[in-house]
Amino acid sequence: MKVKEMNKKEQIIKVLDLVHVYKGKVETIALPGINLNINKGERVVVRGKSGIGKSTLLHCLAGILRPTAGKILVEFRNIVDYDEDQLADYRCKTIGLIYQSYNLASFLTVKENIEFPMVLAKTVKEKREKRINELVEMLEIERYLKQKPSYLSGGEQQRVAIAVALANNPPIVLADEPTGNIDSEISTTVYEFLSNMCIAYNTTLVMASHDPEASKYADREVVLAKIKSQEL
């Protein structure tokens, strides 16, 4: 067996009885008890109707939302037990999150947005510049480097958001509707780009998507539903 095939079989994410309840005037059970295993290098598409909990699941996996109950083992460590410092480190080094709503800093230029995660990771200037050039060329956003995100179209901002998520070359990329606001031609480019990245770097991809086209670039599709103790 080749090294890459061996790596592919290694488990990287194990979700155990994951529950998330949003508490407010109305209580919403967004995740009723999810069980999910994902192997290193696997490309998984998460489906399910609007409001079913796809973004909630990705945000829990990303360590930006603490679940109400359950475990999320990433490389065999339960991130639910992490303190704030450990979570910040985890978000910086292990996860690249492409938000459904871009989440770009409006007061920073495109270049500064892409550079920011690398500054947090203490990457030296020369390496930062190299990575920025690589990413903007691949995503065809070179000409926007000096612009503020608000001057860009939805599809362009989406591609900047992808560059930000991938800046530190994270082993796990979580993509929340990464093509939700772009036309089908650019969507195909984005899927190909993410999929090729997984193959080249053995990156694990978990992508929430409504688009049937997304599944063509995935190894597996999981469908969320409102039932307890779901095995995905």
Ligand SMILES: Nc1ncnc2c1ncn2[C@@H]1O[C@H](COP(=O)(O)OP(=O)(O)OP(=O)(O)O)[C@@H](O)[C@H]1O
């Ligand atoms: N911050 C929040 N406070 C309260 N309820 C929330 C919050 N975020 C999401 N919800 C609720 O939790 C449920 C799951 O929402 P989530 O955004 O995870 O769904 P989704 O599957 O990503 O939907 P979509 O396909 O529309 O993006 C929904 O019922 C939603 O209204």
Ligand SMILES: [Mg+2]
């Ligand atoms: Mg969502």
